[in-house]
Amino acid sequence: MAKIRIATTSLAGCFGCHMSFLDLDERLVALADLVEFDRSPITDIEHCTNCDIGLIEGGVCNSENVHTLREFRKNCKILVAVGACAINGGLPAMRNFIPLEECLSEAYLDGIGVENPQIPSDPELPLLLDKVRPIHEVVKIDYFLPGCPPSADVFWAFLTDLLEGREPSLSYELVHYD
Amino acid sequence: MQQFIQNLAEKNQHQVTHLLEILREIQARYHHIPADAIEQLALLLKIPRTQIISVVEFYSFFTDSPRGQYELLISDSITDHMLGKKNLMEYIVSKLKVGVGGVRSDGLVSLDNTSCSGMCDQGPAGLVNGHALTHLDRSRIDTIAELINQQIPLADWPAEFFQVDDNIHKPGLLLSQGIVHGQALKKAMARGLKATLQEIDQSGLRGRGGAGFKTAMKWQFCSEEAENERYVVCNADEGEPGTFKDRVLLNSYAHQVFEGMTLCAAIIGAKQGFLYLRGEYLHLVDKLQSVLDERRQFGLLGNNILDRLDFDIEIRLGAGAYICGEESALIESLEGKAGIPRNRPPYPVSQGYLGKPTVVNNVETFYAAAAIAVNGGDWFASVGTAKSKGSKILSICGDCARPGIYEYPFGTTMQKILTDCGAEDVLGLQIGGPSGTFISNQEFDRKLAFEDLATGGSFIVFNNSRNILDIAHNFTHFFAHESCGFCTPCRVGTSLLRQQLDKIVDGHGSAGDVVALEELCQLVKTHSHCGLGQTAANPVLTTLERYPELYQSQLKLISYEPGFDLDAALETARRMANRDDAGAHLAQTDAE
Ligand SMILES: Cc1cc2nc3c(=O)[nH]c(=O)nc-3n(C[C@H](O)[C@H](O)[C@H](O)COP(=O)(O)O)c2cc1C
Ligand code: SF4
Ligand code: SF4
Numbered sequence: 221m222a223k224i225r226i227a228t229t230s231l232a233g234c235f236g237c238h239m240s241f242l243d244l245d246e247r248l249v250a251l252a253d254l255v256e257f258d259r260s261p262i263t264d265i266e267h268c269t270n271c272d273i274g275l276i277e278g279g280v281c282n283s284e285n286v287h288t289l290r291e292f293r294k295n296c297k298i299l300v301a302v303g304a305c306a307i308n309g310g311l312p313a314m315r316n317f318i319p320l321e322e323c324l325s326e327a328y329l330d331g332i333g334v335e336n337p338q339i340p341s342d343p344e345l346p347l348l349l350d351k352v353r354p355i356h357e358v359v360k361i362d363y364f365l366p367g368c369p370p371s372a373d374v375f376w377a378f379l380t381d382l383l384e385g386r387e388p389s390l391s392y393e394l395v396h397y398d
Numbered sequence: 399m400q401q402f403i404q405n406l407a408e409k410n411q412h413q414v415t416h417l418l419e420i421l422r423e424i425q426a427r428y429h430h431i432p433a434d435a436i437e438q439l440a441l442l443l444k445i446p447r448t449q450i451i452s453v454v455e456f457y458s459f460f461t462d463s464p465r466g467q468y469e470l471l472i473s474d475s476i477t478d479h480m481l482g483k484k485n486l487m488e489y490i491v492s493k494l495k496v497g498v499g500g501v502r503s504d505g506l507v508s509l510d511n512t513s514c515s516g517m518c519d520q521g522p523a524g525l526v527n528g529h530a531l532t533h534l535d536r537s538r539i540d541t542i543a544e545l546i547n548q549q550i551p552l553a554d555w556p557a558e559f560f561q562v563d564d565n566i567h568k569p570g571l572l573l574s575q576g577i578v579h580g581q582a583l584k585k586a587m588a589r590g591l592k593a594t595l596q597e598i599d600q601s602g603l604r605g606r607g608g609a610g611f612k613t614a615m616k617w618q619f620c621s622e623e624a625e626n627e628r629y630v631v632c633n634a635d636e637g638e639p640g641t642f643k644d645r646v647l648l649n650s651y652a653h654q655v656f657e658g659m660t661l662c663a664a665i666i667g668a669k670q671g672f673l674y675l676r677g678e679y680l681h682l683v684d685k686l687q688s689v690l691d692e693r694r695q696f697g698l699l700g701n702n703i704l705d706r707l708d709f710d711i712e713i714r715l716g717a718g719a720y721i722c723g724e725e726s727a728l729i730e731s732l733e734g735k736a737g738i739p740r741n742r743p744p745y746p747v748s749q750g751y752l753g754k755p756t757v758v759n760n761v762e763t764f765y766a767a768a769a770i771a772v773n774g775g776d777w778f779a780s781v782g783t784a785k786s787k788g789s790k791i792l793s794i795c796g797d798c799a800r801p802g803i804y805e806y807p808f809g810t811t812m813q814k815i816l817t818d819c820g821a822e823d824v825l826g827l828q829i830g831g832p833s834g835t836f837i838s839n840q841e842f843d844r845k846l847a848f849e850d851l852a853t854g855g856s857f858i859v860f861n862n863s864r865n866i867l868d869i870a871h872n873f874t875h876f877f878a879h880e881s882c883g884f885c886t887p888c889r890v891g892t893s894l895l896r897q898q899l900d901k902i903v904d905g906h907g908s909a910g911d912v913v914a915l916e917e918l919c920q921l922v923k924t925h926s927h928c929g930l931g932q933t934a935a936n937p938v939l940t941t942l943e944r945y946p947e948l949y950q951s952q953l954k955l956i957s958y959e960p961g962f963d964l965d966a967a968l969e970t971a972r973r974m975a976n977r978d979d980a981g982a983h984l985a986q987t988d989a990e
Contacts (some may be wrong), residue, residue, distance in 0.1 A: 283984055
């Protein structure tokens, strides 16, 4: 049987979700028998091709995030929002309470210790969106894995459900945080 | 300021329960609640300053940054919109030179929206420094702009700007036959209090505030609690958009309402009562105070009422929070706290104000109870249906020739009511306000009754020129604004509902968006802590059920589109980085 292809990426996230994925530890070996990785920080493949599952960490904070997300949506049969940032915007979305104009001015123009004040302007650089958005506000998302980060057990439960052809479901213990 | 606050605290005997009263006076004088005032109050009342801050943040009439010397609020009810509120607001903005939510640079005037101010039959309406304004139009705005610029005190503004009419068009069982002051109490004493409770039971009277709990049972439960201190609370928060019958009862029939409260006090054994009046009805306070004074002079209130009873009533004002109509939130508010609904049980009848047994009833319930004490239970039960006895007072507004107050026996059909109020070419009705039900013009044979169409009094008529989605949109925004924020399903859910509905209404909806909307509705409805959240999805659910094709027709034939303008979201960054190359733009959908 052909292996299931998985792609992963981090948009406006901290890679904590990816680290948690790696916490699967020895289960990664079992997983490797069933899946192979496409575009992912794990593989350094730059663009995804036809995949079965796309895992997205982090929210959407700039134009490049939008393009990446669209590439994933186009190429992945199932697209998954992984972690609080992807689902709600999370920590990066704290800036939503401050107008972008003020954020950029503080960082590049009149913040303490700024030398040669100017707003970076280069076609190579992605532009910031006025607000950090959860990914389901930009493309259609099929599943959501809550947590900051979701535990390795959550990844395991979700992937094994999918691999074994069941509708994924997370037990109460896996999504109970206090 | 220090002296002012010191005096204020003394005037209120340093009672924490009077915190709202104190803050109302500070806001009225300084047009915000200064941080220094909070510090000082915290010391005087011996409570943490955070407790005061939480109250300031909770109520929409309190602000932590200065508003204008004239705080102008315009009612945002659907009925105000039907009377041209949107255009009027644009006019106000240009005339007063202040944005919505803003304060003019000279600090003289501030402008904002406020939830339904209860003047639906005489809108567009508003409030200036808490005082109700009715029949707003361009010429009145012109005058108001002048008055503000010349800093004329409100007392010298034209009286007709503040005139509030009763507009009673159809009195029924209760309104056509008032009682003589004291008559209910005298009859009750003569008959015996137990027997009078029996009469109220016999009458079948159910609460008029919405939920319809049997009144006699509530009073009975409260009287049976093993406590020696009890309270009577009259719920005059009347925040459900489209409801204004309590305002009329308090304006013209306050004696009978207070008599009903006193009757309740006699039956349950309470010494203290409260009228919790929504802040929007500030204009009624002086009049109500004089009615209370009159009753004290007549020996119908205070010590030794009819040689049998000690009972008095205090008026407490709210500060702009719909949730405070919910009885347990109301009690929290009476105690000087943020109006967050309590866990129930224990119900207020066993643990209410200050933890003591408390009866909370609607204005109309007390008003009816007094009449029943005079005329007997059978008199009341002679009209109505098997499960809904007596009559109901409706406040009718929207697209009809004669908006105002109508009283009908339960069991009356919608068609009859519509004919009476002069409604033509009707699209549908909102019964019971946003938290109630929308019915279409195929359902006008349905009846006014707890078992069919229940309402706390709100009855809004829409004609065929109206758009269903606009209605659902206005109501959904109302709930998102009024959610108290205590529980996540409602706090987050009502905002998501608003966002999802906006997405569809604004034409960004795609294949799965109506299904997603419906799922969200079910979640908010089934998981919320109190009645607000449990009914917040009703505007969408009841219209979606009747007009599914209308919602579907808004959707684009693509699998997904963002609900906001992606390219516009880059505008600030584009401008600041001085870019306009292809990479500085985004397509709304991934069509490439
Ligand atoms: C969000 C919310 C708002 C309410 N607003 C009011 C109100 O403005 N007036 C009222 O009498 N009851 C209101 N109620 C109902 C009260 O909680 C309570 O049931 C009622 O005051 C009891 O009086 P009754 O038995 O005489 O109807 C509201 C309930 C909820 C959940
Ligand atoms: S959800 Fe938590 S762990 Fe994951 S990217 Fe966001 S902050 Fe990091
Ligand atoms: S349902 Fe809404 S209004 Fe009621 S407690 Fe929860 S957040 Fe507050």
